Amino acid sequence: MGYRLKKASAALRGAMDKALREHDLTVPQYSCLELLDEQPGLSNADLARGTFVTRQSANVVLRGLKDAGLITQATSTDHGRSLPIHLTAAGQQRLHAARSAVYAIEQRMVRSIPARRMTALLADLDTMAEALGP
Amino acid sequence: MGYRLKKASAALRGAMDKALREHDLTVPQYSCLELLDEQPGLSNADLARGTFVTRQSANVVLRGLKDAGLITQATSTDHGRSLPIHLTAAGQQRLHAARSAVYAIEQRMVRSIPARRMTALLADLDTMAEALGP
DNA sequence: TCTCCTATGTCAGAACCCTGACATCGTTGT
DNA sequence: ACAACGATGTCAGGGTTCTGACATAGGAGA
Numbered sequence: 356m357g358y359r360l361k362k363a364s365a366a367l368r369g370a371m372d373k374a375l376r377e378h379d380l381t382v383p384q385y386s387c388l389e390l391l392d393e394q395p396g397l398s399n400a401d402l403a404r405g406t407f408v409t410r411q412s413a414n415v416v417l418r419g420l421k422d423a424g425l426i427t428q429a430t431s432t433d434h435g436r437s438l439p440i441h442l443t444a445a446g447q448q449r450l451h452a453a454r455s456a457v458y459a460i461e462q463r464m465v466r467s468i469p470a471r472r473m474t475a476l477l478a479d480l481d482t483m484a485e486a487l488g489p
Numbered sequence: 490m491g492y493r494l495k496k497a498s499a500a501l502r503g504a505m506d507k508a509l510r511e512h513d514l515t516v517p518q519y520s521c522l523e524l525l526d527e528q529p530g531l532s533n534a535d536l537a538r539g540t541f542v543t544r545q546s547a548n549v550v551l552r553g554l555k556d557a558g559l560i561t562q563a564t565s566t567d568h569g570r571s572l573p574i575h576l577t578a579a580g581q582q583r584l585h586a587a588r589s590a591v592y593a594i595e596q597r598m599v600r601s602i603p604a605r606r607m608t609a610l611l612a613d614l615d616t617m618a619e620a621l622g623p
Numbered sequence: 624t625c626t627c628c629t630a631t632g633t634c635a636g637a638a639c640c641c642t643g644a645c646a647t648c649g650t651t652g653t
Numbered sequence: 654a655c656a657a658c659g660a661t662g663t664c665a666g667g668g669t670t671c672t673g674a675c676a677t678a679g680g681a682g683a
Binding site: 356357359360361362363364365366367369370371407457460461463464465466467468472475476477479480481482483484485486487488 | 490491493494495496497498499500501503504505541542591594595597598599600601602606609610611613614615616617618619620621622
């Protein structure tokens with residue numbers, strides 16, 4: 356079971372990595388851009404949770420995106436310590452360019468399995484994640 | 490879909506990492522030991538394919554295992570360039586000690602989903618991996 | 624035989640991710 | 654009001670993985 360899960364995950368990672376390379380993006384970078392597009396103003400810790408990595412790892416990825424001018428992070432805040440992050444125009448543009456390539460991969464994956472099992476498959480993946488979780 | 494797969498995979502990886510830490514092993518190290526126990530004499534490239542990583546990554550992992558005295562690698566071969574690898578007695582012992590912890594995680598994962606969907610779930614994971622593969 | 628192709632082992636560099644640790648800010652409970 | 658706790662951002666160090674590149678061994682085909 357763990358073997359199959361690892362195998363499928365590795366295949367997805369490889370395919371995404373290859374597709375995103377043409378857009379000068381890595382998988383974690385794309386994940387962050389996608390999250391920020393859906394929910395603008397997320398903080399470093401929010402993105403870490405959303406991409407299933409630690410705050411430290413997310414911090415490194417964000418630094419790369421910041422250096423590339425794809426995101427902007429507030430330097431101060433009026434409430435708490437979290438510094439909200441937003442996409443720049445360049446970030447939106449880059450995301451939309453890469454999105455089609457990623458969606459094509461998602462489609463290739465989804466269409467390979469019977470539609471009737473989709474909901475059960477998604478539910479089982481979530482169930483397994485929760486069974487191992489906190 | 491990709492999100493769920495990543496989530497489940499991250500949960501598994503985290504749980505295994507935590508369990509194996511008590512045995513002074515990392516996930517890729519354990520994977521190599523398990524493969525070598527099932528099929529003694531595998532080469533570096535064989536292990537790379539079996540663990541879904543590159544030869545370079547496997548090489549680094551193997552160096553760690555060699556330094557720890559858990560495996561032995563032939564220094565020469567009579568056929569080709571591949572250098573067959575075998576577990577040492579210490580390697581077998583370490584593997585058997587860690588195996589129960591890993592199997593417990595596998596059981597927690599498997600029992601969380603209905604038994605009727607198991608075969609379909611495994612098949613779908615394989616199908617997706619192949620759909621993204623070569 | 625000689626050449627081309629594939630597979631393998633290896634080195635170098637970069638990116639990603641983790642654990643451990645520290646300081647700071649809000650909230651909570653006393 | 655004040656101390657304890659949790660959440661956040663950050664630094665340092667180490668481990669894993671990737672791409673790119675090179676040299677070598679074996680087999681396939683002209």
